[in-house]
Amino acid sequence: MTKKEIALSAVEALKKEYPDALCSLMASNPFELLVATRLSAQCTDARVNTVTPDLFGKYKTLEDYASADSEDIAQIIHSCGFFRQKSRDIVGMAQKILSDYGGKVPDTIEELTKLPGVGRKTANLICGDVYGKPAVVADTHLIRISNRLGLVSTKDPFKVETELKKLLPPEESNDFCHRAVLHGRAVCDARKPRCESCVMNGFCRKRI
Numbered sequence: 001m002t003k004k005e006i007a008l009s010a011v012e013a014l015k016k017e018y019p020d021a022l023c024s025l026m027a028s029n030p031f032e033l034l035v036a037t038r039l040s041a042q043c044t045d046a047r048v049n050t051v052t053p054d055l056f057g058k059y060k061t062l063e064d065y066a067s068a069d070s071e072d073i074a075q076i077i078h079s080c081g082f083f084r085q086k087s088r089d090i091v092g093m094a095q096k097i098l099s100d101y102g103g104k105v106p107d108t109i110e111e112l113t114k115l116p117g118v119g120r121k122t123a124n125l126i127c128g129d130v131y132g133k134p135a136v137v138a139d140t141h142l143i144r145i146s147n148r149l150g151l152v153s154t155k156d157p158f159k160v161e162t163e164l165k166k167l168l169p170p171e172e173s174n175d176f177c178h179r180a181v182l183h184g185r186a187v188c189d190a191r192k193p194r195c196e197s198c199v200m201n202g203f204c205r206k207r208i
Contacts, residue, residue, distance in 0.1 A: 003151055006203055007167035010149055013199040014179035021175035021182075023129050025049065030105040030130045031065075031097070032056055034115075035090055037122045043080045051077050062103055065094035089117030107131045121157060128174030136161045136168070137177040141184025148188065150205030 001009070015021075024045040027033035035055070039048045055076045059065050065073075074087035093115045097105060105126060106112045112123035121137055128135030136142075138157035142164075146152045152163045168176055187194045195201050 001203055004167055006149055006205075007151055007164075008169070009203050010145075010151075010200055011168065011172050011176050014176065014183055015172075017199045018179040018182045021178040023125070023178055024181070026052060028056070030126065031062060031094070033130060034093060034105055034118070034122065034126055035065075037125050038086055038089055038093070038117050039077055039080045041086070042082060048080060051080055062094045062098055065090060066098050068094075086117065092116035093118065105130065107133070120161065124161065124177075128177070133174075134165070134170035135174045135177070136164045137174070138164075139177070139181060140190075141188070142177050142180040144190055145180050145184055145188050148193070148204055148206040149200065 023033070025033060025036040025040060026049045027036050032052070036048055036052055039051065055073065058076070059068060059073070068091055070084070070087040070091045073090055074083045077083050077086060080086065096115055097103060100114075101111070106115070107127065107130070109120060109123040109127060112118050112126055113120060121139060124135040124137045127133040128137065138160045143152075143155055143157065143160050146160055146164060147155070151167055152160050154160060154163075165173065183198075184190075187198050193206070195204070195206065198204065
């Protein structure tokens with residue numbers, strides 16, 4: 001099978017296995033998703049979801065975040081790790097969105113990555129989940145699974161993103177990334193993958 005054929009097979013297999021391709025981060029608007037994604041760096045989504053209800057309950061608008069004391073936010077998000085830098089980024093993101101983008105979260109990777117603390121992974125997530133654009137969120141699960149499938153041979157997130165954009169149907173790419181995360185947690189574990197019960201074991205390069 002070619003890489004393109006493997007990619008298309010993986011898309012269909014994961015679509016059947018995980019029909020609801022949803023982001024596991026909880027948020028009710030674009031800025032909250034941006035915040036939650038920033039908090040998820042070096043932290044699990046489950047942990048983020050235990051922290052954000054208090055954060056989102058206290059800070060409700062962009063103006064609230066822009067005028068917030070970063071130390072107060074840091075105390076709320078403390079368990080997410082790297083809390084001081086993340087809290088400064090959150091305040092900075094709100095201030096820049098208000099001053100440079102009229103209060104609207106940008107809709108391109110180029111503009112999103114100008115925000116404090118926002119890298120391509122976060123920018124792709126916002127473009128895909130908020131604005132419905134083709135996106136590849138190169139998180140650890142996607143990188144691991146893509147390598148095992150033989151779609152890529154690198155752990156560099158940008159290279160994985162670039163290669164997968166060539167292989168995945170644009171309209172499927174964002175959902176494929178969410179499904180890869182679900183599959184990575186449930187089956188394709190980093191240390192002990194359950195290959196015998198994997199829906200992709202018939203064409204995974206790790207198995208053949």
